[in-house]
Amino acid sequence: MQRLQYEASWDKALPAKDREIIEGVFQETKLSGNQAVAFTPLWQAMNYKGELLVTVIVHNFTDNPFSFQMEPIRYVENSELVAANEFTIPALTIEAETSMPWAFIFPVESLKTQPALEDGRLEWINAY
Template sequence: MQKLRFESSWDKTLSAKDRERIKQVFLETSTTTNTSSHFLAPLWQAINHKGDLLMTVLVHNFDNQALSFHNKKLRYIENNKVMAEHIFTLPSLTIEYETSMPWTFIFPAKKWNSHTVLENGHLEVVN
């Protein structure tokens, strides 16, 4: 059975409103019929003061083994068009089997299309 987990720093700093949104998205997407071993459910996106694109998602690991992000290429897609692409190596991010956890992926300013409107987009892992 899928369980929701928060990384300790998130657990300490997350607002009640954001925590509730994450729980709602978890309830809506944790029993997906998606045949993939993992799924990235969009939560919110933003651009920081350095011009980096921040994509916050709920990472679902439906597999029976831990999921890590070591040299994983992710793409942000809007209207079937790749708007950002970057290879991530995140040693501190390991998601246990049958676990979901929110995470923010940061695409450096030079790695995303400035025509991005941050609406109706999603992240996908490129194998």
């Protein structure tokens, strides 16, 4: 059975309002739909450095822990490629049958076009 888990620093710093949103989205999306690992969008923003931050719930529907090791991921809005980057996140391991919120930060040089920050989604180029 899928469970929601927060990385330790998220658990300490996450505002109650955001936690409520995340838990609501998790309840709506915690069933696999035939994917081993899936992203459910939460929100996206630009930071002061001009980097794109895309926050999602990462669902690991498999029976094995999962971590990001040079994983090519892209951010798409309305079928248009906005950003692409490879992600290695040594501090993040998502246990089996676990979902976890995470923010993917796309560096300025990975942006292909200016994001609208609406109706975006992450796509894993080499899906699990």
